[in-house]
Amino acid sequence: MSSSIRSGDANFVIENNARHVWHPMIDPKMSAENPPVIVSGSDGVHITDVNGKEYLDCTASLWNVNVGHNRPEIKNAIIDQLDKLAYYNTFGNASNPPSIALSTMLAEMLEPEGMARVIFSSGGSDAVEGALKLSRQYWKLVGKPEKTKFYSLKNAYHGVHFGGLSVSGGIPWRRAFEPVLPGCFQIDSPYLYRNDWTEDHEELGEICAAMLAREIEHQGPDTVAAFIAEPVQGAGGMIVPPANFWPRIREVCDRLDVLLIADEVVTGFGRTGTMFGSRHWGVKPDIMCLAKGINSGYVPLGATVVNQRIVKAWDKDDPMAPIMHGYTYSGHPLACAAALANLDIVIEENLPANASDVGGYFIERLNELAQYPNVGDVRGVGLMLAVEFVKDRQTKEPIPAFDPYLMAIQSACMEANVWVRIQANKMIFSPPLVFENSHVDQAVEAVKHALSTAEYV
Ligand SMILES: Cc1ncc(COP(=O)(O)O)c(C=O)c1O
Structure with a gap:
């Protein structure tokens, strides 16, 4: 037992997370039903979970890993x-x-x-x-x-x-x-x-x-x-x-x-x-x-x-x-x-300028999502961007937080190795400021694919 506590063994951490951990900002029952991804490694703009799956980190964890992960400096x-x-x-x-x-x-x-x-x-x-x-x-x-x-x-x-x-x-x-x-x-x-x-x-x-x-x-x-x-x-x-x-x-x-x-x-x-x-x-x-x-x-x-x-x-x-x-x-x-x-x-590295340049490209690409019926608004500045989802574009009625549609979009992105965050009825993008246009392309393609497969009912 004591050696496995620190080993980081995938089964051990998944089981014991469910048994012992309360996570911020979620009903514990929901995190029991949808266990969190356990992140055990990171480098640059990528993170890796305990099962070895790699994701493009489109949130810089919680908007904070601005220079990217694992910087030797x-x-x-x-x-x-x-x-x-x-x-x-x-x-x-x-x-x-x-x-x-x-x-x-x-x-x-x-x-x-x-x-x-x-x-x-x-x-x-x-x-x-x-x-x-x-x-x-x-x-x-x-x-x-x-x-x-x-x-x-x-x-x-x-x-x-x-x-x-x-x-x-x-x-x-x-x-x-x-x-x-x-x-x-x-x-x-x-x-x-x-x-x-x-x-x-x-x-x-x-x-x-x-x-x-x-x-x-x-x-x-x-x-x-x-x-x-x-x-x-x-x-x-x-x-x-x-x-x-x-x-x-x-x-x-x-x-x-x-x-x-x-x-x-x-x-x-x-x-x-x-x-x-x-x-x-x-x-x-x-x-x-x-x-x-x-x-x-x-x-x-x-x-x-x-x-x-x-x-x-x-x-x-x-x-x-x-x-x-x-x-x-x-x-x-x-x-x-x-x-x-x-x-x-x-x-x-003049990261504010990179945030401005890559952010400009990001919002241009996110605007392509306007073709999907439940996308109400796309907005942001620099590398602080969001897509807001609505039931109906005319009434702008928000899709409720934790709605299965939002969860399905998030899961589809994650399946495509793109880590995104849903906050209420918004998908938030706040990647590391070292993001490049090619990362933006990967993220937007994953979201497009998710939106074309998920259906709001
Ligand atoms: C604008 C703002 N203020 C304060 C906080 C709280 O910071 P912390 O979570 O480090 O306590 C946050 C966290 O996201 C934030 O976005």
């Missing part, structure tokens, strides 16, 4: 760091060189946004939690302690902690854990395919930004701490805002003295075709949440970065000034060493 950086210092914390009177080097690199990369300080964490949910807490602390330090409320967007996903969940607008993520935090409100996101007002993207941007202003004014700007949003909404449906949305939101936040938090957990480090998603819209947030692409998932890491305006609030003696927030693994040396090597690759 990152593995060597982790090993080098292991030889020096595997772990030491960064609380109070301690620090370690890789976390300092990475803070410096992030400050340089985020110089155009005016970012000045970094506080590390263990992942994206943590980075969001840090942003929400620091924004409340900021207002207390500047003498406006009543500014505590948060605004965000419907369909937003900001992770799974109670703060992030409370500003997440996707109800399915929250229901089982409600009540969420008081004082968190959502406005409509600029969702061109589904909205009550207009088919004009720019007009929709104006409408949603005006809604934010109206709602903050209704609550009283003196009670609102921050607005948080993803530069491009990811898990909530790959909703790309119009070009005017973020600039207008920045204006609203400035006028009503509300902080702007960009949750760049997915969009950070190149995925949308620019190094950061907010840069895509020419906007400088006050706080940014980073994770995922920061080190392509080789070791868990998150970071919350703040601009000079926020930092200045700490420039005084105040009993409220200590930052009573942080994680045992904040600034983990292995995670930071991996990030430094990862960011070198992102810069040297």
Whole structure:
């Protein structure tokens, strides 16, 4: 028994996964009925399961393995760091060189946004939690302690902690854990395919930004701490805002003295075709949440970065000034060493440009899917793309999550060695940023084949 526990033997892991593991984001009964694929190997843009079957990874795991799998540069950086210092914390009177080097690199990369300080964490949910807490602390330090409320967007996903969940607008993520935090409100996101007002993207941007202003004014700007949003909404449906949305939101936040938090957990480090998603819209947030692409998932890491305006609030003696927030693994040396090597690759290989080029080709090819009756919409930017499935194109009624049709499409792609992800009624594409056009062709052909064999009933 004890030798087979670690052997990775296919039968052993499949049986014991079913016996002992609860998987995130699924009813355990469903994962018992449809056991997960157990991934045991990876290289470049490919992953391999315990039975030796290889797949093209069209999701970069969870939108995070941006530089691809099994990169020797990152593995060597982790090993080098292991030889020096595997772990030491960064609380109070301690620090370690890789976390300092990475803070410096992030400050340089985020110089155009005016970012000045970094506080590390263990992942994206943590980075969001840090942003929400620091924004409340900021207002207390500047003498406006009543500014505590948060605004965000419907369909937003900001992770799974109670703060992030409370500003997440996707109800399915929250229901089982409600009540969420008081004082968190959502406005409509600029969702061109589904909205009550207009088919004009720019007009929709104006409408949603005006809604934010109206709602903050209704609550009283003196009670609102921050607005948080993803530069491009990811898990909530790959909703790309119009070009005017973020600039207008920045204006609203400035006028009503509300902080702007960009949750760049997915969009950070190149995925949308620019190094950061907010840069895509020419906007400088006050706080940014980073994770995922920061080190392509080789070791868990998150970071919350703040601009000079926020930092200045700490420039005084105040009993409220200590930052009573942080994680045992904040600034983990292995995670930071991996990030430094990862960011070198992102810069040297100009992966944002590749995301833009290959993403442009990808969306062109995905548009060919319009010939299939249940494809309602195809959208995306860079290597963040989605196909939305509907029962009927006229009514746009969504095909329900976990519908056998969606499961059949996913299975057909997997059978064709193409790993895709279905999220509610969308097929999400978020491949490694080193993807090439030939990989796009393979993925699109597999989806076409799946759509021509599956039938919605
Ligand atoms: C925009 C956004 N924020 C936060 C998170 C949470 O990150 P993590 O799963 O690393 O906690 C995610 C995860 O997908 C995300 O997409």
